Amino acid sequence: MPTTLFRPVGLHELALIWDLGMREFPPRLPHQPIFYPVINADYARQIARDWNTRDANSGFAGFVAEFAFDNAYIAKFADAYGLKGKDATTQLSTLAKTWDCSTSEVACEISANRKSVYLNCLFWAHHDSSESDVSRQQRGDFSNLKKL
Numbered sequence: 001m002p003t004t005l006f007r008p009v010g011l012h013e014l015a016l017i018w019d020l021g022m023r024e025f026p027p028r029l030p031h032q033p034i035f036y037p038v039i040n041a042d043y044a045r046q047i048a049r050d051w052n053t054r055d056a057n058s059g060f061a062g063f064v065a066e067f068a069f070d071n072a073y074i075a076k077f078a079d080a081y082g083l084k085g086k087d088a089t090t091q092l093s094t095l096a097k098t099w100d101c102s103t104s105e106v107a108c109e110i111s112a113n114r115k116s117v118y119l120n121c122l123f124w125a126h127h128d129s130s131e132s133d134v135s136r137q138q139r140g141d142f143s144n145l146k147k148l
Helices: 011-019 041-050 071-075 088-101 103-112 114-126 136-147
Strands: 002-010 062-070
Touching: 002 011, 002 041, 002 103, 011 062, 041 062, 062 071, 088 103, 088 114, 103 114
Parallel strands: none
Antiparallel strands: 002 062
16 A cells, blocks of 8 residues: 655646656756645645745745655565654654654654554543653644544
8 A cells, every 4th residue: 555645846846747757756846946845735735835925935826846756665664663662752852853853754763653653543632641752732633643
């Protein structure tokens, strides 16, 4: 089963994607050095609407590119991810720290550990994380992963 990600892009980046036959993303642009896909289509649309349409470098236009990659590819990296072998509380803390650095890493983490993430969403929603490094917003974000 493939994992689907979404990438908000502007008019100029979409033109570069077109030039590549709509099969790959171009090298990063100077003003945008980080490739930043997201795991939620609604969030991608929000970024495209709220950021790209106000940005001259984006051509004042926003689009959402949807792409998928094979889970077999992700599985090759399963040992590199941090949830395996951890309890639900530690997994939530690990995801929160990862989320702050890279949502694409979170997407890979979730894909590599889907069962664990699915089973822990309800716990995360109700767990008192006030004594941990997980914010209320992050706890809500992770409890909503079941909707993805």
